[in-house]
Amino acid sequence: xxxxLTLTPSRRPPGAGREHTLRQLQDRIRGMQDGVPRLPVxxxxxxxxxxxxxxxxxYEVDSAGLALALLAxxxxxxxxxxxxxxxxxxxxxxxxxxVDLSRTVLVPDPGEHWLEATAALVDVxxxxxxxxxxxxxxxxxxxxxxxxxxxxxxxxxxGRWPGSEARLSVESSAWTGLDRGHGRLARRRMxxxxxxxxxxxQQVELELDPAFGLSRVSPExxxxxxxx
Amino acid sequence: xxxxVVWCPDWSVVAALAESDGGDGGDxxxxxxxxxxxxxxxxxxVACNEEARQYGVRRGMRRRDAQARCPELVLLPDNxxxxxxxxxxxxxAVEALRPGVxxxxxxLLAIRAPARFYGGEEHAAAVVAECLVGVGVWDVRIGIAxxxxxxxxxARQAGVQGWRxxxxxxxxxxxxxxxxxxxxxADLVGLLQRLGLGTLGAFAALPAGDVLTRFGAYGAKxxxxxxxxxxxxxxxxxxxxxxxxxxxxxxxxxxxxxxCFSVRRTAERLVANLGDRGLVGTAxxxxxxxxxxxxxxxxxRTWVHSRWFTAADLVDxxxxxxxxxxxxxxxxxxxxxxxxxxxxVEQAAAHADGLWGGGTDERVDRGVARVQAMLGYEAVKTPxxxxxxxxxxxxxxxxxGERPTGLRPPDQPWPGQIPPPAPSRVFAEPWATAVxxxxxxxxxxxxxxxxxxxxxxxxxxxxxxxQPVLSWAGPWPVDEQWWASEGAGLxxxxxxxxxxxxxxxMRCAGGQWWTEAAYE
Numbered sequence: 015x016x017x018x019l020t021l022t023p024s025r026r027p028p029g030a031g032r033e034h035t036l037r038q039l040q041d042r043i044r045g046m047q048d049g050v051p052r053l054p055v056x057x058x059x060x061x062x063x064x065x066x067x068x069x070x071x072x073y074e075v076d077s078a079g080l081a082l083a084l085l086a087x088x089x090x091x092x093x094x095x096x097x098x099x100x101x102x103x104x105x106x107x108x109x110x111x112x113v114d115l116s117r118t119v120l121v122p123d124p125g126e127h128w129l130e131a132t133a134a135l136v137d138v139x140x141x142x143x144x145x146x147x148x149x150x151x152x153x154x155x156x157x158x159x160x161x162x163x164x165x166x167x168x169x170x171x172x173g174r175w176p177g178s179e180a181r182l183s184v185e186s187s188a189w190t191g192l193d194r195g196h197g198r199l200a201r202r203r204m205x206x207x208x209x210x211x212x213x214x215x216q217q218v219e220l221e222l223d224p225a226f227g228l229s230r231v232s233p234e235x236x237x238x239x240x241x242x
Numbered sequence: 243x244x245x246x247v248v249w250c251p252d253w254s255v256v257a258a259l260a261e262s263d264g265g266d267g268g269d270x271x272x273x274x275x276x277x278x279x280x281x282x283x284x285x286x287x288v289a290c291n292e293e294a295r296q297y298g299v300r301r302g303m304r305r306r307d308a309q310a311r312c313p314e315l316v317l318l319p320d321n322x323x324x325x326x327x328x329x330x331x332x333x334x335a336v337e338a339l340r341p342g343v344x345x346x347x348x349x350l351l352a353i354r355a356p357a358r359f360y361g362g363e364e365h366a367a368a369v370v371a372e373c374l375v376g377v378g379v380w381d382v383r384i385g386i387a388x389x390x391x392x393x394x395x396x397a398r399q400a401g402v403q404g405w406r407x408x409x410x411x412x413x414x415x416x417x418x419x420x421x422x423x424x425x426x427x428a429d430l431v432g433l434l435q436r437l438g439l440g441t442l443g444a445f446a447a448l449p450a451g452d453v454l455t456r457f458g459a460y461g462a463k464x465x466x467x468x469x470x471x472x473x474x475x476x477x478x479x480x481x482x483x484x485x486x487x488x489x490x491x492x493x494x495x496x497x498x499x500x501x502c503f504s505v506r507r508t509a510e511r512l513v514a515n516l517g518d519r520g521l522v523g524t525a526x527x528x529x530x531x532x533x534x535x536x537x538x539x540x541x542x543r544t545w546v547h548s549r550w551f552t553a554a555d556l557v558d559x560x561x562x563x564x565x566x567x568x569x570x571x572x573x574x575x576x577x578x579x580x581x582x583x584x585x586x587v588e589q590a591a592a593h594a595d596g597l598w599g600g601g602t603d604e605r606v607d608r609g610v611a612r613v614q615a616m617l618g619y620e621a622v623k624t625p626x627x628x629x630x631x632x633x634x635x636x637x638x639x640x641x642x643g644e645r646p647t648g649l650r651p652p653d654q655p656w657p658g659q660i661p662p663p664a665p666s667r668v669f670a671e672p673w674a675t676a677v678x679x680x681x682x683x684x685x686x687x688x689x690x691x692x693x694x695x696x697x698x699x700x701x702x703x704x705x706x707x708x709q710p711v712l713s714w715a716g717p718w719p720v721d722e723q724w725w726a727s728e729g730a731g732l733x734x735x736x737x738x739x740x741x742x743x744x745x746x747x748m749r750c751a752g753g754q755w756w757t758e759a760a761y762e
Binding site for chain 2: 223
């Protein structure tokens with residue numbers, strides 16, 4: 015687990031070495047619960063410092079673009095990924111963001127067997143993007159969570175998921191290149207909020223460019239005050 | 243040695259018709275189909291039947307010209323694999339009569355003529371013709387001669403289900419009056435005709451040495467053919483091995499577990515048999531029969547594997563197939579026979595693991611197979627990109643394990659395609675949408691490609707109520723497949739951004755709006 019200790023030197027605040035080390039040690043203990051270490055999963059660099067996907071976690075997104083962005087990095091690095099319950103998967107957009115289509119398993123319409131299909135795929139792939147039905151109970155979610163931890167896999171739920179570790183949502187989005195009657199969609203700027211548990215959500219501004227992919231605009235994540 | 247050649251004219255047409263009729267065949271007992279049919283590659287006729295020829299359709303003709311001569315011409319796609327596949331039963335039927343069949347090309351085969359076994363060559367030809375009509379090939383013509391070339395020409399002169407026997411030593415006399423155009427080489431035929439050599443006899447009369455110096459080795463070979471002295475013997479093929487493996491249960495087994503336990507050895511034997519020949523099975527049909535007198539087929543299914551089948555994979559497939567019977571027919575119907583029929587076998591070398599791994603992960607295959615057993619074979623897909631104009635055209639979902647065929651090349655320019663970024667959601671079924679201008683009137687696109695009003699509000703059905711338009715672009719008129727769709731008129735695409743910052747790709751056709759894709 016030495017790798018965990020040297021994970022993010024850039025995040026170390028100056029003069030707070032002891033607390034920092036302590037926190038990382040706590041992280042390490044948390045990671046070793048259940049007997050299965052929770053390994054980091056490649057996360058898109060645009061979410062650097064904001065979100066570190068770890069195996070065994072369930073994460074919640076509210077749009078296809080964010081789901082594809084999370085899917086892209088593990089797929090690009092050679093992992094198998096699966097997409098369950100998404101009937102309107104944009105194949106070309108996924109490929110543009112870096113998803114390797116030859117290592118992508120798609121179950122567009124699992125119907126009532128969505129849970130079994132997801133569980134079967136969690137066993138074998140690194141990341142599953144799931145579009146769950148609206149009424150997922152905490153019990154169902156905990157069954158999948160146990161499976162995720164045991165099989166070292168990550169679930170990205172496009173829709174409400176009880177007990178998710180972090181929730182990513184597009185707060186606002188603006189397109190450039192388009193006017194009233196001319197131009198075409200060119201670049202998109204969006205403000206993405208990342209909420210972890212009850213902590214105040216953090217915001218970050220991202221830009222999607224067809225030539226350069228997804229990138230960070232604001233250098234540091236901004237925490238939103240409780241009032242705002 | 244005497245050669246018997248069997249010729250099935252216009253085999254591509256026969257094979258294509260048989261496939262398009264669902265295997266029943268255009269040549270039933272009632273005789274060949276009476277409709278003009280042509281088989282085409284991209285735009286040129288490759289083969290056509292007699293009915294089409296009567297209208298003046300010829301090989302090499304463009305599709306448009308052929309249809310101009312015969313508007314009711316049935317057009318079927320060219321597929322050499324299908325032709326060869328359809329010819330396989332013919333080869334097998336002849337092989338049953340006499341081993342050593344040499345397939346020359348789909349529609350043409352040669353065997354050594356059985357001189358005495360059937361009581362003479364004509365009797366042998368009659369037996370072969372009867373046998374082939376029995377397997378459903380109506381138009382069979384047979385030629386018998388001393389050499390292959392002459393026998394083929396003799397077959398071409400025979401009538402339907404008839405034969406033509408060229409007597410021993412009579413090849414030269416038979417070939418003498420044939421036109422040189424029977425040689426299947428347009429360049430040489432053209433040259434001979436320009437030299438004033440109209441018949442094979444005239445060509446054969448030239449001294450062999452002069453032909454060699456003037457036309458080279460190839461010309462000398464054709465010269466030997468024309469003289470009927472070519473000693474080429476048909477090379478017989480080895481009959482393909484019978485790889486089907488089956489096991490019978492005595493008494494019949496009612497439990498799925500018991501069946502799976504018992505088929506393991508058979509599955510191992512099949513895989514070993516394939517392995518001995520350096521083959522692997524990538525598609526296997528599994529059949530289960532009941533134990534009654536008419537051997538009812540309980541279940542039959544073709545399984546495709548994205549790598550190849552091992553014995554354990556086959557046992558898994560048997561388990562899933564018998565268990566996943568939706569109507570539960572297995573209950574109370576014990577299984578008497580399980581049969582493995584390899585449908586696609588490939589060279590093992592083509593499937594060997596690379597030094598650093600490669601291909602699909604075996605674990606992933608097993609997980610996917612479980613989902614397939616649950617939801618059905620078609621439920622698991624692999625996404626593939628292809629060329630096209632709309633986002634929906636530019637992608638294809640292929641069932642897991644199958645190789646995509648007929649993909650449009652994505653790299654070529656597709657004028658009129660929507661430029662990147664690509665939409666992250668592409669709806670298989672476009673949503674009906676309403677778009678209105680400031681005064682609440684529906685926006686439409688005129689025949690000249692102008693909008694009747696500026697889009698101001700829209701209603702996609704994704705969110706309740708109307709949403710104001712923040713910005714929009716278009717119309718981009720497309721006039722595609724105007725020949726196919728009825729009442730198509732002009733279609734135009736728009737990109738529309740709502741005030742919530744979400745962008746949509748919409749299509750307007752004849753006043754009706756559709757949402758095709760979303761940029762989320």
